[in-house]
Amino acid sequence: MNVLRHIDSHMDDLVSDLQTLIQQPSVSAKNEGIEECSILVQKLLKKTGVKSEILRLRKGVAPIVYGEIRSKQNSSKTLMFYNHYDVQPAEPFELWDDPPFSGTRKGNKVFGRGAADDKGELITRIKAVEAYLKTTGDVPCNIKFVIEGEEETGSMHIEEYLKKYKRKFSCDGVIWEFGYVDAQNRPIIGLGMKGLLFVELSVRESIRDAHSSLAVLIKNPAWRLIEAIKTLRDSDGTILIKDWYKEVTSLSKKDLTIIQNEPFDEQVFKKEFGIKSFVGGKKGLDAKKALAGEPTCNIAGFVSGYTGDGAKTVLPSEALVKIDFRLVPKMDPKKQVSRLKNHLKTKGFSDVNIKVFHGEAAARTDSYHPFVAQVKDAADKSFGKSILNVSNAGTGPMHPFVEILKAPCISIGSTYMFSRIHSPNEFARVDLLKKTTKCMCLIMHNLGINQ
């Protein structure tokens, strides 16, 4: 295929454009270089032959760079590449071997903040389109680029953008902004992400801390909070809130097959964390099923009273716990919040204050959807092998894409799993950038021929 050969012979161009992108800092957390980077991304799209525009909601919201190219064959299929041009802060600078915004190449690696997350991913997609245009003068399906600038600060406005530009963004499949490649060079094809509900529960029993000798009379908020949260979960991890699992559906037969085929080295995992057994005594397939499809109630933080060294006989006035609940498809964060509130009230804990920080529904693409097979085929051809994953155990803002665009959404990309994303000396591997660019071409091809 000429397209793939073009990629082989133009890797220096790809690396050079990636370096240009890295050299433009775009730290959303500090509002540093955001506008400049959006303009640079537009230039890259233009050079490739993709028309683009800047979409804006209002002042103070980072713009989306939107690019579009229609297939001259009047393809009825449209593929969306969702990416982001913003990066994490590069601090601590002193831990970088090379300046974080230099884009230094050393052999097979390009170093820099954003090298992998997400400028490396973005460049593979732009270069895949370019390879098609340069060799065939066309693309096998319509392509839409949605490149946002607030991913690293929580994609606070992506849902609003998706709603506003619902028609403009309509498509038949979304390729998610990132994707991991494992230690054996197998890309992980992710079909979903769990949802998340992050809450803070607190109890205040008195207006000030007291000498602990007064514990005979003054109630202790830590005891009270412990009594309250002890009712949320049993020791096997089962959540005891009424109707918590009501909408949860079981995994499909295909999902189960995918999970069975997923590699998971229990011993390596256990050694990594120094643990002997899993929650609830889970083993083998049950452990893998839990990663893909089990809701959790996790204490992310607990604090009350004196937490320094040694002894201090204090009776604290307040206690606070941070809990994150991972959600699976069909669980509505808002509904779950009201179930939690209702639970506490019913159990007699109306005095426990609830603060909701974050609610994000889970997203999962049906493993029977033809787009899954198309992506899998492309990945197998470009990488030699690939792994399907029913759902990442973590959370990302995938739900609004699935919900608003009604399109399957799949995560696949070039990021080696130990690429130090969000850390000093982040890097992208040139061999994986090449394979991923080819993979993106094959995805376009597969979608295009399946009219």
Next chain:
Amino acid sequence: MNVLRHIDSHMDDLVSDLQTLIQQPSVSAKNEGIEECSILVQKLLKKTGVKSEILRLRKGVAPIVYGEIRSKQNSSKTLMFYNHYDVQPAEPFELWDDPPFSGTRKGNKVFGRGAADDKGELITRIKAVEAYLKTTGDVPCNIKFVIEGEEETGSMHIEEYLKKYKRKFSCDGVIWEFGYVDAQNRPIIGLGMKGLLFVELSVRESIRDAHSSLAVLIKNPAWRLIEAIKTLRDSDGTILIKDWYKEVTSLSKKDLTIIQNEPFDEQVFKKEFGIKSFVGGKKGLDAKKALAGEPTCNIAGFVSGYTGDGAKTVLPSEALVKIDFRLVPKMDPKKQVSRLKNHLKTKGFSDVNIKVFHGEAAARTDSYHPFVAQVKDAADKSFGKSILNVSNAGTGPMHPFVEILKAPCISIGSTYMFSRIHSPNEFARVDLLKKTTKCMCLIMHNLGINQ
């Protein structure tokens, strides 16, 4: 009585000597001025006519200033004044209106670190002996001064001193180093203090923190610790550890009468802490009984995971709780530790680590003991009124005195309850120093005539 008149006419001397004492910093926590202050105390005793010596255990342990004067009437009774010449650090200096070691007098108040705790108390006792010697040439009973230098750092060696000098220190009654005077100028005559067992329980589930998405597999130490400590106590405050209360005896009839007569303004107390009800719904006499005689299990601190602002989806590797148990007479801290250990083991929590920080048994002087009536009579005469208190709700190292010297031990002194001890602008009230000095004379008198 000439002795009391002598006190009236020599208050300037008392204040001047107190100022001299304050002007010699003696911060045990920083080992600042300890030796110098012990020499100064010896000089004051010498000036008074009391022979003294420096007792030492070994290098690195603050010396005790020991003073003794025998009654020429060959009294068979001996009174001990237990005090300390060390003080708390004065920081933060900037919050003091006058330099903390100046001993500035303003009207009825003498300001300075140690003005009340414990140099003010010490001076009343020295001046009481002086008043007797100056006016009668004798003391009505034998007097022993035991003045230590490590009280503010936890009296770490007082037990060793008491054991080593058991015969030298033998006496018929101990006047404790401090005593409070309430807002209505009534001295509180304290007959005891609760004991304390301070422990740290911790659980480690893995060798490092993990992303909270892994909570489906990796056990959460905060959940585990909560499950463990939830078994220690019911929501009314009753401790559920087997045999925890085994040795606890009920309050005597006299104790109950004392408690009934003790003033306790429930409404003022509740307002002070902004609370509406007490632990277990206690009211009136039950609340007062709890303060004097109820063991507690208090969470002094709890920490695990992320405790800063906002959300962080972390699965902590470790959780830690600090618990202080207040003990009542007959409860042996060592025995209670083994009961706690046994409880956790029996309940299946052998993985919970236990670190014992502090064990101090309770002390309580029998309210029927004649020394109690002698002190009460002296306090009533010098202050016009006084209040008996069966036990302070807090803890102090009173137990070794009671246990080793087999003597009744009573807390009475000149410290106004809002004297800002341990805080900036600590002060002593001159009117109370006078009344207390007289009270000490009357205690000596009452003990002397009751041969």
